[in-house]
Structures are given as C-alpha cells and as structure tokens.
Amino acid sequence: MSKRVFIKTFGCQMNEYDSQKMADLLHSVHGMQTVERPEEADLLLMNTCSVREKASEKLFSELGRWRELKEARPEVVIGVGGCVASQEGTAIFERAPYVDLVFGPQTLHRLPELFTAVAAGRKKLIDVSFPEIEKFDRLPEPRADGPTAYVSIMEGCSKYCTFCVVPYTRGEEFSRPFDDVIAEIHALASQGVREVTLLGQNVNAYRGPMSDGRLIDLPALIRFVAAIKGIERIRYTTSHPIEFSQRLIDVYALEPKLVSHVHLPVQSGSDRILALMKRGHTTLEYLSKIRALRKIRPDISISSDFIVGFPGETQTDFDATMNLIDQVDFDYSFSFIYSPRPGTPASGLSDTLTLLEKKHRLAILQRRIEELGREKSHGMIGSRQRVLVTRPSRKNQEELAARTDNNRIVNFAGPADLIGQFIEVEIVEAHANSLRGRFLNSVKKAS
Numbered sequence: 262m263s264k265r266v267f268i269k270t271f272g273c274q275m276n277e278y279d280s281q282k283m284a285d286l287l288h289s290v291h292g293m294q295t296v297e298r299p300e301e302a303d304l305l306l307m308n309t310c311s312v313r314e315k316a317s318e319k320l321f322s323e324l325g326r327w328r329e330l331k332e333a334r335p336e337v338v339i340g341v342g343g344c345v346a347s348q349e350g351t352a353i354f355e356r357a358p359y360v361d362l363v364f365g366p367q368t369l370h371r372l373p374e375l376f377t378a379v380a381a382g383r384k385k386l387i388d389v390s391f392p393e394i395e396k397f398d399r400l401p402e403p404r405a406d407g408p409t410a411y412v413s414i415m416e417g418c419s420k421y422c423t424f425c426v427v428p429y430t431r432g433e434e435f436s437r438p439f440d441d442v443i444a445e446i447h448a449l450a451s452q453g454v455r456e457v458t459l460l461g462q463n464v465n466a467y468r469g470p471m472s473d474g475r476l477i478d479l480p481a482l483i484r485f486v487a488a489i490k491g492i493e494r495i496r497y498t499t500s501h502p503i504e505f506s507q508r509l510i511d512v513y514a515l516e517p518k519l520v521s522h523v524h525l526p527v528q529s530g531s532d533r534i535l536a537l538m539k540r541g542h543t544t545l546e547y548l549s550k551i552r553a554l555r556k557i558r559p560d561i562s563i564s565s566d567f568i569v570g571f572p573g574e575t576q577t578d579f580d581a582t583m584n585l586i587d588q589v590d591f592d593y594s595f596s597f598i599y600s601p602r603p604g605t606p607a608s609g610l611s612d613t614l615t616l617l618e619k620k621h622r623l624a625i626l627q628r629r630i631e632e633l634g635r636e637k638s639h640g641m642i643g644s645r646q647r648v649l650v651t652r653p654s655r656k657n658q659e660e661l662a663a664r665t666d667n668n669r670i671v672n673f674a675g676p677a678d679l680i681g682q683f684i685e686v687e688i689v690e691a692h693a694n695s696l697r698g699r700f701l702n703s704v705k706k707a708s
C-alpha cells in the first residue's frame with residue numbers, strides 16, 4: 262500500500278503554495294497520498310510560520326499532539342519545515358526530540374530524499390540551507406485543485422524591514438525564470454484553472470530572467486500571463502509600496518484581466534514609525550500611489566496590513582495611522598500587535614507601551630477597518646458582479662461559493678456544473694464574512 266502524508270500548514274499563501282508542492286513532490290517520487298487526518302499518516306509534516314511569536318508557538322503545541330501518535334507507532338516520521346524550521350534549526354530537535362527531520366522553505370524539494378534516508382534508519386536529518394535556484398528546478402508538474410491556483414514567481418525578501426524575520430528565514434529576493442512561470446501557468450490553465458494569484462513576499466520586486474538574458478518585471482509578466490488561453494483573472498500578492506511603480510499602475514489601464522483589488526501593506530500612517538520600520542517611503546508617497554491607481558480604476562478595492570504598538574509608537578503616531586485608514590478608505594485589512602522577533606533590528610528597541618494599551622489600539626483600529634469593510638459590502642447590495650464559481654458552499658452543500666473581483670465570497674443557489682465558470686450574480690445580502698447572491702447568467706469568456 263502506498264504511504265500517506267498529512268501536512269499541517271500555518272501562515273501565508275506562500276506556505277500554502279509550498280505545502281501543495283510538498284504533496285505533489287511526495288506523490289510523484291514516492292506515490293504518497295495526502296490524507297486529512299494525522300492518525301492515518303506515515304509521514305507528518307508541519308509547514309510553519311515565524312512572522313509573529315504566536316504563530317511560531319503553535320508549532321510546539323501541535324507537535325505535542327503528534328508525539329502521542331509517534332509513541333503509538335514509532336515508525337511514523339515527523340518533519341518540520343517552513344520559517345520556524347529555518348530560524349530554529351537544530352533547536353527544534355532539542356525541544357521536541359521525537360522530530361525526525363527539519364527542512365527550510367528553500368529545501369522542501371529535497372523532502373523525498375530526506376524521507377527515504379530517515380525511513381531507512383538514518384538518525385535525525387536537517388537541511389535549512391538556501392540553494393534557491395534548485396528549488397523551483399526540481400518541482401514536479403503542477404496539479405490543479407479547482408479553478409483557482411497560486412503560482413510562486415519569486416522567493417524571499419531583501420527589504421529588511423526592522424521588525425520582520427522573512428529575509429532571514431526565506432533568504433534574499435530571488436525571481437523564478439520567466440519561461441518556468443509561463444510553463445506552470447499553461448499547465449494549470451490546461452487543467453481548468455481560470456484565475457491565478459502570482460505570489461511572492463515582495464511580488465512586485467519580480468525581475469525574472471528571460472531566455473535571452475534580459476529581465477522581465479511584474480507589469481510585463483502580467484501581460485504575458487493574460488495572453489495565456491483559459492486564464493481570465495489575475496491577482497498578485499504581496500506587494501511593497503516602494504516597488505509599486507508607475508509601470509505597474511499603468512497595467513491597470515491596459516489589462517482588464519487584472520482584478521480591481523490590490524493588497525498594499527502600509528503598516529503605519531506615521532512617517533516617524535515608517536522610518537523606524539525602514540519601510541523606505543512616507544505616507545504622502547503611499548497616498549500618491551493610491552491616487553494614481555484610483556485615477557485609472559476609481560472603484561479599486563485596497564487592502565493592507567498594519568502593525569500596532571511598534572516600539573515607541575505614541576498616541577500621535579497611532580492617530581496618524583487612524584487618519585490614513587480614513588483617507589485611503591481601505592476595504593479590508595490584516596492587523597497585528599507588534600511581536601519582537603529574535604535577530605531583527607527592532608527587537609533591540611526599547612518598548613514602553615503596555616500590552617493593555619496595544620490591545621486597546623488594535624481594537625480601535627480593527628473596529629474602524631471592519632466598519633469600512635461592512636460599508637463596502639452593504640454598498641454592493643443590488644449590484645451585478647462577475648464572479649468565478651470556485652466550489653460548493655461550506656455552510657450549505659446545496660449551494661455554491663464564488664469569488665468577486667474584490668475578493669469577497671458570494672454564496673448562491675445554482676447547479677454544480679457552474680463550478681469553474683464565470684457567472685453574473687446580483688448581490689442580495691451582505692454578512693460579516695460573505696455575501697449572498699442570486700444567479701443571473703453565465704458570462705462569455707474573454708479569450
């Protein structure tokens with residue numbers, strides 16, 4: 262019987278993509294099947310996130326549960342990958358001695374060999390190096406799972422924001438060759454994928470080598486992706502404000518397949534804090550990019566990330582963030598209390614704000630963000646939306662779920678054969694996390 266793997270994923274879309282690739286690799290090399298329950302697996306993998314302390318602590322609480330499975334079946338292999346693996350290295354073996362292998366985000370392609378070696382009785386193995394070029398070269402043909410797919414186009418980050426571990430855990434920016442990206446999207450489109458999300462920690466820093474040695478940037482790549490037969494919708498995430506060029510803004514005028522939604526993390530609305538974070542721009546520069554974008558797409562939805570309680574954040578700094586939120590009129594956003602990460606420059610800054618005050622500021626910010634999101638959802642009631650039907654609805658299997666341009670889920674009643682198609686719905690209700698729609702008609706393909 263073929264072996265079975267269970268993969269638990271924490272963190273960002275990059276990790277989701279990497280987990281999918283781990284499953285594909287283990288399937289293609291060892292014929293392994295992915296299972297939904299850890300009790301059924303021969304190989305237990307955890308793909309971790311270390312962006313905030315809470316995320317990295319989850320690893321050890323989950324591993325505690327897996328320890329019991331290994332005690333019952335000692336032949337089970339436990340592996341830890343992702344950013345915590347990269348950061349902690351052998352310390353994971355010390356804290357959780359029942360772990361067999363540790364691998365980083367850049368060495369997941371070596372997983373089949375690592376598994377073979379551990380299963381053959383070799384002791385614990387660790388590989389958290391950064392052989393970046395190799396990773397993408399050794400990935401198998403992508404396997405589509407529904408009409409939407411992530412495609413990683415670059416890895417790592419060279420921005421070194423003072424609070425962030427990513428440059429240390431994933432390494433510096435590295436762009437995948439243009440031909441490889443295009444080949445992967447062709448393969449996905451031929452399996453029914455209609456919407457791709459181009460991924461990278463700093464996706465708009467993409468500078469992929471072409472076969473003639475020239476480099477191609479994200480705006481140009483988007484035009485090529487849009488020309489691929491079957492691809493009807495293009496997203497990208499996460500972008501950085503300093504790489505948000507006029508060329509990228511201009512693509513919104515040229516390319517209707519590029520969605521009217523952009524995730525552009527700003528972190529703070531205070532120039533003083535932005536400088537301490539080493540973000541490389543001011544609030545005015547951020548606002549001027551948004552203005553240029555809205556000139557082309559007046560209705561574009563803009564989401565962001567915020568960090569509250571960065572060391573030294575005063576009430577005036579926080580007020581400036583609240584002010585920016587209202588000025589930009591963000592759609593939805595992710596917000597976090599600053600979490601000091603070992604080895605980052607900001608972790609050495611003195612932090613005098615109490616946790617209570619940080620929580621208070623976070624609650625104020627989140628309330629405002631939710632209010633703005635709710636207003637936008639309510640404003641959509643009565644409108645006709647072109648949506649991609651992605652799957653059966655989670656709450657009611659008789660219904661279907663679809664996604665709008667601005668990344669909202671719409672549940673509606675309709676026949677299952679609409680999955681994978683673009684349709685038009687009328688929005689009839691707005692709820693906290695989704696919309697309810699009425700099926701109007703199928704939409705003709707743009708290509």
Ligand code: SAM
Pocket residue numbers: 273312313424425426427462463499500501502526528566567568597598599600601602
């Ligand atoms: N590339 C993105 C950008 O342009 O900012 C960010 C990627 S980062 C992995 C995702 C988000 O996690 C950041 O935007 C930030 O809001 C949050 N984050 C990162 N480090 C953090 C920390 N030490 N404490 C709290 N939040 C953090």
Ligand code: F3S
Pocket residue numbers: 418419420421422425426427428462463501
């Ligand atoms: Fe992190 Fe800043 Fe890069 S938030 S991922 S170092 S852009």
